[in-house]
Amino acid sequence: MSDFITEADGLETQEFILNLGPQHPSTHGVYRARLIMDGETVISAENKVGYLHRGIEKLAEGITYAQFTPYTTRFDYVAGALQPWAWCLALEKLGNIVVPERAEYLRVIVGELQRIASHLVMLGSIVLDFSAITPWTYVFNAREDISDLLEAVSGSRLLVNYFVNGGVNADLPEGWIPKVEKALDSMLKRLDDFDRMVSGNEIFVGRTKGIAVVSAEEAIEYGITGASLRASGLTFDLRKDSPYSIYDRLDFEVQSMPAGDSFDRYYVRLLEIRESAKMVRQALKQLPAGDIRAKVAKVWRPAPGEAYAAIEAARGIMGYQVVSDGTVKPYRVHMRSPSFCNIGIIPAKAPGLTLQDFIAFIASLDFVLGDIDR
């Protein structure tokens, strides 16, 4: 092989197209990035989504309000319990329903537990994308306890259908509260182990610090919300800035990180888990007795009109627009899902990244395909 090329001088390179996904573990679902590559470097990226589109907005027009509630858990299936909250808030605005105080507390407790579980999955999966398997087992061990708790209150572990129009489905089972305390203690211990193991790891830091930096201005321009926005130095959080439910009675800090790189998007979620654990403990302490559900007619006909409600879901602002024409079925349901807007930044930030950094970048945005495609 005397003609084997030994020098790169004069060697012509050629750009090529790489389809990352839709069947690829590091895209966390059926997401496809159409990448134009020059060797290991990304020249341009294009989002291709819609593989999981189920036409749920259209489906909602053919069923009653109560029948649609379980569907809402199917969008962001990693944070199933939080999803119906925005829908129920919109319905409660539409029908002027006052949710009992105890139900509001139960919503916050279950919602924050679900947020912890969701962020734990993100922490585990971003590290898993660097081929580190052990940390994944740490966070899933902690998430397991939370799944058990959610199962005890709602009957399901993943698609937690606990919130209903006017309150919650069921009261807490006996002996649940001590279990929460125990689960939070062991979760926080696991999280500290995880933090010590990963956050200072040279390989992890090398591949996330200073990678895909999103400035605060860019984040606002691109409509990024949730923890990915707070990683760019902003403290925008609907729980604090536009408090719904009983968040104004809880004492908590909005966590944010200054740099806006992949590492900060990872670390801000770790901080948020600790904050959410604080919130659950406070809400449990303040939990009043009383009804868990307002009286809502079985065949519910809201007055013609429309309502919009937005909450801080695990991935950002989840919003519902509900339009009623006075019948038992909604006239139009529109949902604003956080992941759908958050991925808009990918084509802008991908050029210049190596493929490995690109994987870390999309993992740090923490999107869920059910939330994008709906």
Added chain:
Amino acid sequence: MRDITIIAAAIPAAEVKDGLLVVPAKEIEGALDGLKRLGGFMLFDISAVDRPTGSPAPQPAASTPGAAPGALAAAASAPASAVPGAAPAQSSAPAQPCFELSYRFMDMREKAKDVLTLRVIIDRDHPVVPSVARLWPAADVLEREVWDLMGIEFSGRLKQERILLKSDFVGHPLRKDFVAPKRERFPSPSWDRKAAEGGL
């Protein structure tokens, strides 16, 4: 959020109706430019509602104390726009088939946040509005979604392609006159053969 009447004063041809900022279709470009120039607004949602029988009078649902049961039953038995009693403010303009397009913003300058909705009523036969993707890049995916599912065209975009549905899909499913096919065509020879035999 900054006071909505102050925002409306700074935007050409805008008026406040039931807590929404309403802009006529002709002025939408100037209004969005004006909002951008005010600064600090994050565009986070665009949605559209199809009204083939015309837009009903705006009724803020959040502040309507439980309507009388009689009115509810009347509204349930016929479309709201056809019942004179249920929609008294209807008479000001004849009902035209239209789309209600809503742009939703968060005010990032103020600590207290609320949703600012900019509402524009557009002609159902010529649903074209200028794109705002050059002002807010977030609009890129949102406009594609609205076009894909509702068929409202955004002019001035580099490309207008479907985002959630497949590229050869025909029609816009969230329109009220869309008739869903019984079975979706699955591109394979055996599917075509079965369809020809009438087996599907």
